[in-house]
Amino acid sequence: IQVMAGGSQESYRYQWFSASKYDLTAPELTELNAATADAAASGDYTDWAMHSFFSRLGLNWAEKYLLEANLRMDWSSRFAPGKTRRGVFPSFSAGWRISEEDIMREISWLNSLKLRASYGVLGNNSMGSNSRDNDGNYSHLALYSAQNYPLNNAVQVGWAQTALSNAAITWESTYVTNLGIDFSMLKSRLNGGVDFFVKTTKDILIDLPAPLVHGNASIPRVNAGEVRNTGIEVSLSWNDKIGNVNYYVSGNFSYIKNKLTKFKGKESSISGTNMLLEGQPIYIQYVMKVDRLVQTDEDLAYVQSLVDKKPDYFRSYTRPEKGDFLYADTNGDGDLTADDRIMIGNGTNPTITYGVNLGAGWKGFDFSCLLQGVGDYEVYWSYDRTGGTADASRYLSTVKTGSQINKDVSNGRWYEGRPDKATFPRALADGDNRNNIASDFWMVDKSYLRVKNIQLGYTVPKTISQKLLMENLRFYVSVDNALTFTNFPGLDPERSYTDYPTFRMTSFGINLTF
Numbered sequence: 001i002q003v004m005a006g007g008s009q010e011s012y013r014y015q016w017f018s019a020s021k022y023d024l025t026a027p028e029l030t031e032l033n034a035a036t037a038d039a040a041a042s043g044d045y046t047d048w049a050m051h052s053f054f055s056r057l058g059l060n061w062a063e064k065y066l067l068e069a070n071l072r073m074d075w076s077s078r079f080a081p082g083k084t085r086r087g088v089f090p091s092f093s094a095g096w097r098i099s100e101e102d103i104m105r106e107i108s109w110l111n112s113l114k115l116r117a118s119y120g121v122l123g124n125n126s127m128g129s130n131s132r133d134n135d136g137n138y139s140h141l142a143l144y145s146a147q148n149y150p151l152n153n154a155v156q157v158g159w160a161q162t163a164l165s166n167a168a169i170t171w172e173s174t175y176v177t178n179l180g181i182d183f184s185m186l187k188s189r190l191n192g193g194v195d196f197f198v199k200t201t202k203d204i205l206i207d208l209p210a211p212l213v214h215g216n217a218s219i220p221r222v223n224a225g226e227v228r229n230t231g232i233e234v235s236l237s238w239n240d241k242i243g244n245v246n247y248y249v250s251g252n253f254s255y256i257k258n259k260l261t262k263f264k265g266k267e268s269s270i271s272g273t274n275m276l277l278e279g280q281p282i283y284i285q286y287v288m289k290v291d292r293l294v295q296t297d298e299d300l301a302y303v304q305s306l307v308d309k310k311p312d313y314f315r316s317y318t319r320p321e322k323g324d325f326l327y328a329d330t331n332g333d334g335d336l337t338a339d340d341r342i343m344i345g346n347g348t349n350p351t352i353t354y355g356v357n358l359g360a361g362w363k364g365f366d367f368s369c370l371l372q373g374v375g376d377y378e379v380y381w382s383y384d385r386t387g388g389t390a391d392a393s394r395y396l397s398t399v400k401t402g403s404q405i406n407k408d409v410s411n412g413r414w415y416e417g418r419p420d421k422a423t424f425p426r427a428l429a430d431g432d433n434r435n436n437i438a439s440d441f442w443m444v445d446k447s448y449l450r451v452k453n454i455q456l457g458y459t460v461p462k463t464i465s466q467k468l469l470m471e472n473l474r475f476y477v478s479v480d481n482a483l484t485f486t487n488f489p490g491l492d493p494e495r496s497y498t499d500y501p502t503f504r505m506t507s508f509g510i511n512l513t514f
């Protein structure tokens with residue numbers, strides 16, 4: 001039996017002050033009174049505190065039955081006094097080492113088998129702000145600031161409420177349930193584990209709609225969002241020996257799906273192509289659907305037939321010509337509008353992540369290789385950001401001064417008399433964005449497999465290294481980011497924006513031990 005109890009107190013204070021005055025009478029004078037022109041002074045202060053108690057109870061019965069219980073209680077000054085200030089976060093875990101049962105010890109090929117289950121709650125009081133953010137530290141209070149107003153034909157200084165309060169604001173809580181199994185068999189040559197988990201975050205702070213009667217004051221966020229992540233993680237490793245060769249193979253695989261389970265009902269929040277909608281993955285892409293790339297007279301005739309049915313069919317979008325996209329009327333209402341956008345993709349994170357580690361050793365030589373990748377990852381992509389400037393390297397069909405068009409776009413663009421079918425729309429001058437409208441055409445597969453590291457080394461026999469007064473002497477060559485396999489058209493599928501792409505590095509080295 002193991003018991004632990006403790007407490008902690010955190011206090012943070014940040015204060016600053018500055019003063020200035022212009023037009024020094026002489027450069028060598030640095031006091032404020034040595035200046036003669038306008039003066040200014042400013043300052044600010046913020047603080048927060050948290051008081052916590054925590055405890056743990058662990059039980060171990062005969063190395064077979066394992067139990068652990070934790071309880072944490074926190075009080076944060078970022079919430080109003082009372083129940084909302086306190087957060088209670090319990091967690092429990094249990095394990096059963098089946099291989100320690102008498103009946104299992106007779107199974108010679110099984111070295112270890114363990115079942116695990118856990119449930120826990122984690123709290124977050126960051127309010128989506130850093131420690132210097134006054135709004136995040138005082139969201140439960142109404143905020144006021146100085147405001148000018150006219151009275152008796154003169155400007156007066158008064159106070160006005162600039163932010164409404166939400167005294168009910170409280171902790172965000174994440175609930176994690178995990179079921180797992182660990183095993184080792186065949187004289188510990190095969191080892192692995194499987195975990196299934198459900199992670200639900202509740203009371204996420206979001207901005208809800210509010211009536212205009214609140215005036216100019218900002219609206220506080222409300223604990224109203226909920227996100228659920230469900231997934232499985234698998235890890236396996238094999239260690240063995242063939243003759244004089246020792247080798248190992250290990251790998252991990254995870255599959256995770258997320259869903260915004262509570263947000264604003266049927267109301268969505270859209271920023272660019274990112275969409276938040278209850279029941280969908282976080283930041284699912286919301287874009288138009290391309291019906292076809294108009295290239296032939298038959299395509300033009302089809303466009304004309306749409307106009308014949310409804311003359312104002314293209315009132316919201318430019319009527320396509322040869323080399324342009326024709327967007328689809330996905331809802332079938334006979335109008336081409338923004339309501340024809342569709343949801344596509346799995347959000348901002350890949351569904352699948354995996355890695356493989358390989359290695360071998362033979363008579364002083366050693367070899368290792370690390371591979372890493374992601375799968376089922378589709379994103380909306382129209383440019384690489386280089387040097388912090390958007391559109392420096394464009395995956396678009398418009399031509400802009402100072403920018404380079406992606407070679408696939410350039411080689412595949414439509415032009416009159418092209419002998420084969422085009423794969424991209426025609427090149428247009430910057431500003432004519434009829435073909436750059438966010439659509440499923442610009443959705444790209446960002447899945448990849450990367451050889452993160454390859455290393456080959458040789459360890460000099462001790463009979464030789466000791467003669468050189470060294471305990472160990474090893475030479476090696478290593479290559480980082482050696483190869484990348486991907487269909488992503490940008491510079492680096494591993495990064496969101498590319499100031500500098502991941503570079504390949506080859507190094508040679510010596511390890512010495514005296």
